[in-house]
Amino acid sequence: xxxxxxxxxxxxxxxxxxxxxxxxxxxxxxxxxxxxxxxxxxxxxxxxxxxxxxxxxxxxxxxxxxxxxxxxxxxxxxxxxxxxxxxxxxxxxxxxxxxxxxxxxxxxxxxxxxxxxxxxxxxxxxxxxxxxxxxxxxxxxxxxxxxxxxxxxxxxxxxxxxxxxxxxxxxxxxxxxxxxxxxxxxxxxxxxxxxxxxxxxxxxxxxxxxxxxxxxxxxxxxxxxxxxxxxxxxxxxxxxxxxxxxxxxxxxxxxxxxxxx
Amino acid sequence: xxxxxxxxxxxxxxxxxxxxxxxxxxxxxxxxxxxxxxxxxxxxxxxxxxxxxxxxxxxxxxxxxxxxxxxxxxxxxxxxxxxxxxxxxxxxxxxxxxxxxxxxxxxxxxxxxxxxxxxxxxxxxxxxxxxxxxxxxxxxxxxxxxxxxxxxxxxxxxxxxxxxxxxxxxxxxxxxxxxxxxxxxxxxxxxxxxxxxxxxxxxxxxxxxxxxxxxxxxxxxxxxxxxxxxxxxxxxxxxxxxxxxxxxxxxxxxxxxxxxxxxxxxxxxxxxxxxxxxxxxxxxxxxxxxxxxxxxxxxxxxxx
Numbered sequence: 132x133x134x135x136x137x138x139x140x141x142x143x144x145x146x147x148x149x150x151x152x153x154x155x156x157x158x159x160x161x162x163x164x165x166x167x168x169x170x171x172x173x174x175x176x177x178x179x180x181x182x183x184x185x186x187x188x189x190x191x192x193x194x195x196x197x198x199x200x201x202x203x204x205x206x207x208x209x210x211x212x213x214x215x216x217x218x219x220x221x222x223x224x225x226x227x228x229x230x231x232x233x234x235x236x237x238x239x240x241x242x243x244x245x246x247x248x249x250x251x252x253x254x255x256x257x258x259x260x261x262x263x264x265x266x267x268x269x270x271x272x273x274x275x276x277x278x279x280x281x282x283x284x285x286x287x288x289x290x291x292x293x294x295x296x297x298x299x300x301x302x303x304x305x306x307x308x309x310x311x312x313x314x315x316x317x318x319x320x321x322x323x324x325x326x327x328x329x330x331x332x333x334x335x336x337x338x339x340x341x342x343x344x345x346x347x348x349x350x351x352x353x354x355x356x357x358x359x360x361x362x363x364x365x366x367x368x369x370x371x372x373x374x375x376x377x378x379x380x381x382x383x384x385x386x387x388x389x390x391x392x
Numbered sequence: 393x394x395x396x397x398x399x400x401x402x403x404x405x406x407x408x409x410x411x412x413x414x415x416x417x418x419x420x421x422x423x424x425x426x427x428x429x430x431x432x433x434x435x436x437x438x439x440x441x442x443x444x445x446x447x448x449x450x451x452x453x454x455x456x457x458x459x460x461x462x463x464x465x466x467x468x469x470x471x472x473x474x475x476x477x478x479x480x481x482x483x484x485x486x487x488x489x490x491x492x493x494x495x496x497x498x499x500x501x502x503x504x505x506x507x508x509x510x511x512x513x514x515x516x517x518x519x520x521x522x523x524x525x526x527x528x529x530x531x532x533x534x535x536x537x538x539x540x541x542x543x544x545x546x547x548x549x550x551x552x553x554x555x556x557x558x559x560x561x562x563x564x565x566x567x568x569x570x571x572x573x574x575x576x577x578x579x580x581x582x583x584x585x586x587x588x589x590x591x592x593x594x595x596x597x598x599x600x601x602x603x604x605x606x607x608x609x610x611x612x613x614x615x616x617x618x619x620x621x622x623x624x625x626x627x628x629x630x631x632x633x634x635x636x637x638x639x640x641x642x643x644x645x646x647x648x649x650x651x652x653x654x655x656x657x658x659x660x661x662x663x664x665x666x667x668x669x670x671x672x673x674x675x676x677x678x679x680x681x682x683x684x685x686x687x688x689x690x691x692x693x694x695x696x
Binding site (some may be wrong): 178180358360 | 415416417418422423425426446447449450451452453454455457458459460462464467610611639659661662663664665666
């Protein structure tokens with residue numbers, strides 16, 4: 132059940148360079164949000180008009196957690212929000228990661244701020260007594276979120292492109308290096324840059340594991356009204372068309388979509 | 393209390409002047425869980441075509457200053473699926489449903505309209521002859537007076553229901569096109585469709601819209617809409633439905649004063665789901681403050 136409501140900022144702190152973690156009092160949304168879903172935040176701005184979509188990074192009965200990167204004017208504004216700030220918010224929106232109990236290795240692969248929905252998913256696994264394998268890649272040490280966030284994970288594998296923290300390489304390289312030791316069947320849950328997602332989709336085909344990817348797109352509405360946030364549908368039918376990231380997604384199985392669009 | 397009802401020619405009576413703009417509100421039933429749809433005087437559906445359309449490749453939308461550019465390419469489920477899947481929910485909508493129709497050929501428009509004639513709950517049609525984002529069946533029908541003349545005459549022959557033609561601002565003189573619509577028996581014209589727009593990513597040097605040029609909408613185009621309505625109002629007697637960049641009640645009053653008998657809310661639906669409710673509230677307050685009994689008293693009353 133999605134709701135349009137006012138949330139109140141509780142905490143809003145940098146957890147890495149340009150990456151923030153915000154908690155909001157927002158029971159109307161937090162009670163029903165599931166890993167993979169997102170929320171829209173609305174700004175009273177007639178210059179930059181779109182609401183901004185953010186993956187839910189955690190949810191309890193009362194509290195919604197977001198992890199976001201400061202990339203433009205709106206997120207810059209958000210970074211300055213103090214506790215008590217009211218926020219117009221809509222959610223939960225979109226579909227969710229699907230988890231099957233028959234899976235032996237639950238593998239989370241994140242790139243940069245793609246960590247957000249995976250934090251939520253990891254939390255759900257831990258609540259259910261499952262230890263997921265969590266691979267997180269960043270550009271450099273400054274962009275690696277505070278280690279405290281991952282304190283409860285038994286198996287956290289950080290990496291950086293420049294080798295300044297963790298494994299020297301991408302999250303996909305790191306995952307691939309440990310893939311042979313993983314118990315099967317394997318499911319990968321991913322969120323990161325398009326290149327990372329495409330690489331995982333190729334590996335999923337080659338190594339025959341299921342890969343669920345949370346996509347990011349520019350969205351004008353987040354509700355399926357504008358039909359703007361497409362991803363190409365994988366089908367033998369040449370006229371097959373597109374899926375909407377906001378409504379059909381944001382989570383798709385890698386074989387559902389085509390990356391070259 | 394101000395009387396919000398408005399008459400758009402002899403065939404369409406609206407309980408209030410707020411309609412949705414095609415392509416910004418889905419097929420009308422998508423937001424039923426979030427907002428009270430009965431606030432709208434009417435719903436204009438997404439453009440319907442004879443066959444389903446997948447639409448254009450990504451990227452389809454980009455944000456620009458006080459607006460956005462889109463190039464969706466008339467993606468829609470097709471008229472048959474529309475009738476099959478949406479008639480039940482739209483039949484119970486307590487306002488008027490206007491079906492927006494597009495096509496690649498004149499025949500496709502005509503066939504689509506004929507199929508919709510079987511649905512008694514459809515109050516009328518808005519003909520999209522002004523989409524800037526498709527190779528065939530877009531603006532070429534709406535930019536040349538002689539072509540528009542022929543197709544409006546044909547549409548008029550196919551239906552006795554309310555018939556409105558949606559016009560583009562991307563023409564030399566919108567008045568000539570509105571005059572053609574009037575001459576051929578259209579009940580109203582709606583204006584404006586989106587304005588040609590483009591944006592370029594300065595890092596990648598690639599266009600931010602797949603078709604390079606798309607349609608600009610949002611607050612940025614409101615003055616363009618108002619100007620076109622003022623011009624057209626002087627040229628024709630048929631009613632005008634105003635659309636383009638409306639975000640609030642004050643905007644609606646401005647459109648009415650310029651000469652619109654009703655308005656369509658478009659891009660604002662993407663960023664303010666309460667826009668219709670806020671507008672109606674504003675109109676009530678404005679009516680009291682200005683001592684106006686009916687919004688019909690405002691239509692075309694700008695001192696221009």
